Amino acid sequence: MDFLISKDIFYDNLSRMIPTMNKKTVLIIDHENLVCWSLAKMLKKRSCSVEIANTGRDGLLRAMHCQPDLVILDAALPDVDGLDLLEELKDNIPELPVIVMTSSYHSNLAFQAFKLGATDYVGKPFNIDMIEKAIEKIFSRQDTAQDVQPSRSKLRKKYEPDQLVGNCPSMVELFKTINLCAQNDCKTILVLGESGTGKELVTHAIHDQSARRDAPLVEVNCASIPDNLLENELFGHEKGAYTDAGSREIGVFEAAEGGTVFLDEIGDMPLNMQAKILKVIENRKFRRLGGQNDIATNVRIIAATNQDLNAMVQDGRFRGDLFYRLNMMCISLKPLRERKKCIPSMVEYFIDRLNGEYGRAVAGISSEALRMLMAHNWPGNVRELRNAIERAMMLEQGKIISTDHICIYPGAENARNGGCVFGCNMSAESAIVLPPEGISLEEVEKEYIKQALARYEGNQTKAAKCLGLSIDTLRYRRKKFGLDNYPAKTSPISAPADQKTSRDAQQAVPG
Numbered sequence: 001m002d003f004l005i006s007k008d009i010f011y012d013n014l015s016r017m018i019p020t021m022n023k024k025t026v027l028i029i030d031h032e033n034l035v036c037w038s039l040a041k042m043l044k045k046r047s048c049s050v051e052i053a054n055t056g057r058d059g060l061l062r063a064m065h066c067q068p069d070l071v072i073l074d075a076a077l078p079d080v081d082g083l084d085l086l087e088e089l090k091d092n093i094p095e096l097p098v099i100v101m102t103s104s105y106h107s108n109l110a111f112q113a114f115k116l117g118a119t120d121y122v123g124k125p126f127n128i129d130m131i132e133k134a135i136e137k138i139f140s141r142q143d144t145a146q147d148v149q150p151s152r153s154k155l156r157k158k159y160e161p162d163q164l165v166g167n168c169p170s171m172v173e174l175f176k177t178i179n180l181c182a183q184n185d186c187k188t189i190l191v192l193g194e195s196g197t198g199k200e201l202v203t204h205a206i207h208d209q210s211a212r213r214d215a216p217l218v219e220v221n222c223a224s225i226p227d228n229l230l231e232n233e234l235f236g237h238e239k240g241a242y243t244d245a246g247s248r249e250i251g252v253f254e255a256a257e258g259g260t261v262f263l264d265e266i267g268d269m270p271l272n273m274q275a276k277i278l279k280v281i282e283n284r285k286f287r288r289l290g291g292q293n294d295i296a297t298n299v300r301i302i303a304a305t306n307q308d309l310n311a312m313v314q315d316g317r318f319r320g321d322l323f324y325r326l327n328m329m330c331i332s333l334k335p336l337r338e339r340k341k342c343i344p345s346m347v348e349y350f351i352d353r354l355n356g357e358y359g360r361a362v363a364g365i366s367s368e369a370l371r372m373l374m375a376h377n378w379p380g381n382v383r384e385l386r387n388a389i390e391r392a393m394m395l396e397q398g399k400i401i402s403t404d405h406i407c408i409y410p411g412a413e414n415a416r417n418g419g420c421v422f423g424c425n426m427s428a429e430s431a432i433v434l435p436p437e438g439i440s441l442e443e444v445e446k447e448y449i450k451q452a453l454a455r456y457e458g459n460q461t462k463a464a465k466c467l468g469l470s471i472d473t474l475r476y477r478r479k480k481f482g483l484d485n486y487p488a489k490t491s492p493i494s495a496p497a498d499q500k501t502s503r504d505a506q507q508a509v510p511g
């Protein structure tokens, strides 16, 4: 006798043998038939009963009718906004797990979905194994009755848009981690990544998604404040604490009470201050300069750096105890060259955003230009990409950004391999060539300084480092070339830390 049956029939029969108690009902709400079909196939193999709705309205009706154990919801539906539907579902059945699928690359959508109570979030096109794992996790939690989901429908609906974008798997993971960090009020978070990878954006996103969002986010750049002033900046002082201390002043920790202190470039913090910060983390109190009493503090500390703190600990330049404390919750951002899949979505986002900023109507980028961007190594990471798009948009007269205006500055490694170091469209041999009519070295110097300042958004420490100059020399040359205010300020980094809140930054951050 022949027992050969199709796999589908086998699984259908198998599902009938499984007691109904364990049988889960899954409702798929998506208008893409292929997506519904592949999800249904996978779910049926798992003995689930599957309901499909191609519109939001139908989805809501079915959810009420079939009482699903899980909903898989597409954020982009033909008739209603998927997130509105998510909210409606969670209002009616707060404990219902919902996996949101989206082809959007905006972190906004992920955060908003989580805020409205989504259990998980999957980028489209998706890997079926990934969804299967997510489902497995939800079901096993349900089965062990541990899935006590708080009703999040009462969470704030107010939503402040974020600027983090990207739709590659590592960005989707990052959005989830940010959401986790925001929900769990861990008191210290370390954000690592090369310059321009988005450490500051991540910090803002964590703060803005957390329960601390209505309290200030106060930033201090440890590299730009002289060592002897840092303690004053962080902890404030009492009147008469030192010669110029005419009145009591609060520091960053008091200004951020209830919110977040962002210690940017923590790798540049002097060792004695590191010890003091560790004490604040452990004791949750500090003392103003010249003060007699301890002051209790309730802040979350987010520290960021592009330096290798582990190596610094080995060299004795960073305290091991502080590193281990901070490293307990660490978000490590990949360089852009390792997440190039995100480039098209980032380019699209920057064009969109810059169109709005400059009143332009650039429609997109040519495939050849995009190929150039995909081939580049991006030593300056997303910042460099943003600058390249901004520059191209300024120069482009047509609707589509062409290769003519893509000007990228390879890092030392590429330059050695013959890449263009200065200007566009230069061949390997002509990277630096003295023009026949000669050139003003001063002009070249000025141009390089401008570019370095633009690349690092006016951050003197980084611009000086990239040009191999001391900060004093850079300051002197800036003055000499009339570049004191170059580039026009758009970034919040250089604003005085004690005056800056996340709201200020929100308005100031470009991108």
Ligand SMILES: Nc1ncnc2c1ncn2[C@@H]1O[C@H](COP(=O)(O)OP(=O)(O)OP(=O)(O)O)[C@@H](O)[C@H]1O
Pocket: 163, 164, 165, 166, 193, 194, 195, 196, 197, 198, 199, 200, 201, 202, 305, 306, 346, 382, 383, 384, 386, 510, 511
């Ligand atoms: N995922 C992203 N989506 C959109 N823009 C991004 C992203 N990551 C970075 N950017 C943009 O890149 C620039 C640099 O980002 P950010 O200042 O957060 O980097 P950073 O890691 O703090 O750099 P640095 O170490 O130099 O301070 C900003 O203009 C920011 O808007």
Ligand SMILES: [Mg+2]
Pocket: 199, 200, 264
């Ligand atoms: Mg930064």
